[in-house]
Amino acid sequence: MGVAGEASRPAAATAPPPLEGRTALVTGGGKGIGRATAIALAEMGASVVVAYRSDSGAAEETAHQVGGSAVQCDVTYGEAVQAMVKAIGKVDVLVNNAGAVRDNLLLRMKEADWDYILQTDLTSAFHTTKAVMSGMLRARWGRIVNMTSVVGITGNPGQANYAAAKAGLIGFTKSIAKEIGSRSITCNAVAPGYVRTELTEASLTDEIVAELVKRTPLQREGSAEDVAAAVAFLCSPAAGFITGHVLVVDGGLSI
Numbered sequence: 001m002g003v004a005g006e007a008s009r010p011a012a013a014t015a016p017p018p019l020e021g022r023t024a025l026v027t028g029g030g031k032g033i034g035r036a037t038a039i040a041l042a043e044m045g046a047s048v049v050v051a052y053r054s055d056s057g058a059a060e061e062t063a064h065q066v067g068g069s070a071v072q073c074d075v076t077y078g079e080a081v082q083a084m085v086k087a088i089g090k091v092d093v094l095v096n097n098a099g100a101v102r103d104n105l106l107l108r109m110k111e112a113d114w115d116y117i118l119q120t121d122l123t124s125a126f127h128t129t130k131a132v133m134s135g136m137l138r139a140r141w142g143r144i145v146n147m148t149s150v151v152g153i154t155g156n157p158g159q160a161n162y163a164a165a166k167a168g169l170i171g172f173t174k175s176i177a178k179e180i181g182s183r184s185i186t187c188n189a190v191a192p193g194y195v196r197t198e199l200t201e202a203s204l205t206d207e208i209v210a211e212l213v214k215r216t217p218l219q220r221e222g223s224a225e226d227v228a229a230a231v232a233f234l235c236s237p238a239a240g241f242i243t244g245h246v247l248v249v250d251g252g253l254s255i
């Protein structure tokens, strides 16, 4: 008995890569999880555009590695995002990966740090998703993956701004999934636990990391590639019937 859907199509002997002919935009794609994601999507056949804010060297290097292109765009600015998407032409796969932290206990947290994190980790996804949406609706196909965090599910002392933004991203993901599902566009979120990148290097000491690993059932640190594999899966034909989902990639830390 067959079920109609992307996952059930028989694979041809020489099936083309699943994202061949698709253009993928990865925000913050120059380094860390974004870079690993850009590589994973390119391996699936996508033409990858790496968007960066300030580190052109890292972004150019990643773009070179994936045979794609790098574009400067601060995703907190709606007009800049609109201009970037217009220049790219069409975006079939959007990975809202750009993010930042400005940690502090709430009593000491400056309003500027609250605003900065909400803009960078949440409002950015509003700008990018809005900018690519009409093209995806016209194409009647699209994949959107939002990079949230386990702290958006569990909360974390010292990260009220970041946890609020990442929790907001989960509500955003589910709402968009409902808005655009009828056009074969999926919108999902990936929630990593701890991964060693520039983002965490400054804030997590070796002692804290050792403690986190001890509390992780799989007993190791996560890698950017672990997270990229989850993004790649959500963009693959096998995930064609999955939308509004939050895929936790944390070695079991949050269970």
Ligand code: NDP
Binding pocket: 027, 028, 029, 030, 031, 032, 033, 034, 051, 052, 053, 054, 055, 056, 073, 074, 075, 076, 096, 097, 098, 099, 100, 120, 147, 148, 149, 150, 191, 192, 193, 194, 195, 196, 197, 198, 199, 200
């Ligand atoms: P990195 O610091 O390595 O990368 C962050 C990326 O975001 C950089 O490429 C940076 O670009 C980009 N970026 C930041 N602000 C902007 C902006 N305003 N406009 C455009 N790009 C911007 O961090 P990670 O790879 O660790 O993080 C990637 C995502 O994963 C983030 O959303 C993060 O919150 C999330 N995450 C990470 C975890 C971890 O443990 N590492 C855990 C859970 C979630 P540039 O360098 O050019 O400024």
